[in-house]
Amino acid sequence: MGITKSDRKVLIVVVAILVMSSSMFVAVNAFYFSKKTIHLQNDLEGGESLWVHCKSKDDDLGEHVLRTGQAVQWSFRPNIWGTTLFYCYVSRGRGVVGFDIYGGHASSYAQCGAWSARWDGIYYAFGRTDCSDPASGGWGGAVSIP
Numbered sequence: 001m002g003i004t005k006s007d008r009k010v011l012i013v014v015v016a017i018l019v020m021s022s023s024m025f026v027a028v029n030a031f032y033f034s035k036k037t038i039h040l041q042n043d044l045e046g047g048e049s050l051w052v053h054c055k056s057k058d059d060d061l062g063e064h065v066l067r068t069g070q071a072v073q074w075s076f077r078p079n080i081w082g083t084t085l086f087y088c089y090v091s092r093g094r095g096v097v098g099f100d101i102y103g104g105h106a107s108s109y110a111q112c113g114a115w116s117a118r119w120d121g122i123y124y125a126f127g128r129t130d131c132s133d134p135a136s137g138g139w140g141g142a143v144s145i146p
Helices: 005-032 106-110
Strands: 036-042 050-056 059-067 073-078 086-091 096-102 113-117 119-123
Touching: 036 050, 036 086, 036 096, 050 073, 059 073, 096 119
Parallel strands: 036 113
Antiparallel strands: 036 073, 050 059, 050 086, 086 096, 113 119
């Protein structure tokens, strides 16, 4: 008893589905689980220092005091559930501002990676270097650190 014509058709369909699904898995894996890098730079004028404290549920990146032109940067791989969240608290000496820097409320600009602290707020860039889009409401709204 050999393989019938209908068995061959089923086998071809199964193999095609397996090949397509593995290709899709590789593409999705490369996009969603590739290493992400976040860069937050102090672009305050006049030599003003910036206090930065970034963390996630699992990783506390510590506190940093950045002079003008200095930056903090880290890389990570998002979790498989797509729930990775990094958030930061920053201060220029007049209150503390908190914001999601990756994931959470930052989902629409999570791919940005480049952030800039300026005199009027925190800015992000969509793959640009000018960081012209505001990501926070400015320095006016102080929040408490949990």
